[in-house]
Amino acid sequence: MGACKLTLNVKKGIINEALIENIGCSGMTHAAAMAAEILPNKTLTEALNTDLVCDAINKAMRELFLQLSYGRSQSSFSDGGLPVGAAWEDLGSGACSQVGTSYGTSEQGVRYLDTTEGHVLRMGLDENDEVIGYEFxxxxxxxxxxxxxxxxxxxxxxxxxxxxxxEEATRFIDPRRSSQHSDQITEKGVTCNG
Known part of the structure; x- marks a missing residue:
């Protein structure tokens, strides 16, 4: 299974802009690429009756259609709604869709892998082994x-x-190395592999 966040910019019943963000299998990214090609210039009914290949994207389209069919859209609250290109601007300046991945176990504790800021390189721990920051x-x-x-x-x-x-951390860990392959503990600025 996966998940999809679908954002549409609708003007006078026509989709002018579609932002598809997803997490899941590799096929989902290809389905999202197709949906980005398919959705612009379609009416809401045409979009709803188009197979967007991925179940998560199809479900997102269905749920969004329910909102739009009851008049719950950005255009309802502001004159003309958002300008076309607004979603693209949101992803500018080196930013991308925000996907976070965190992992935790009872034996090894929490591991931050990816956050809003980016790909986590090292996690900083205090003297109580509690996470107080990370490098990304x-x-x-x-x-x-x-x-x-x-x-x-x-x-x-x-x-x-x-x-x-x-910077105040007393120890650092690499979130992608298990304790079986590394002692996990690093001195400031130096990774120690065991």
Whole structure:
């Protein structure tokens, strides 16, 4: 199973813009690509009667249709609604759809893998082994830097940031290494593999 967030910009009953964000199997991303091609310039009824391939996307279209058919749309609350291109602007400046992945076990505790900020590189723990921050790489920003001519190393360095009280951490862990393959504990700025 997967999930889909579908955002439509409807003007006078015609879909002018479609933003499809999903998580799930690899086929979902291809279905989302097709839906982004199919939905613009369709009426709501045409869109509802179009097979958007993925069950999660079809269900999102059905639920959105129910809202729109009862007059619950952005256009109901403001003159002309949102300008076409608003969703695209939201994803500009190196940003991308926000997908978070976190994992927790009773034996090893919590692991942040991906957050709004980006791909988590290291988690910072305090003296009680509680997470107080993390270091991440913003992949969208990194790719923008590379496209602008920066080397991969320069782009990576420019895209790394921290969240929370990461700098105050007494220990660091790599969230993608299990205790069977690493001692998990790192000194400030140095990863120690066991």
């Amino acid at each position: 790489v913003n992949v969208g920003k990194m790719m923008s830097e590379i496209a602008a001519g920066a080397s991969a190393d320069e782009a990576l360095a420019a895209a790394i940031g921290t969240y929370g009280r990461f």
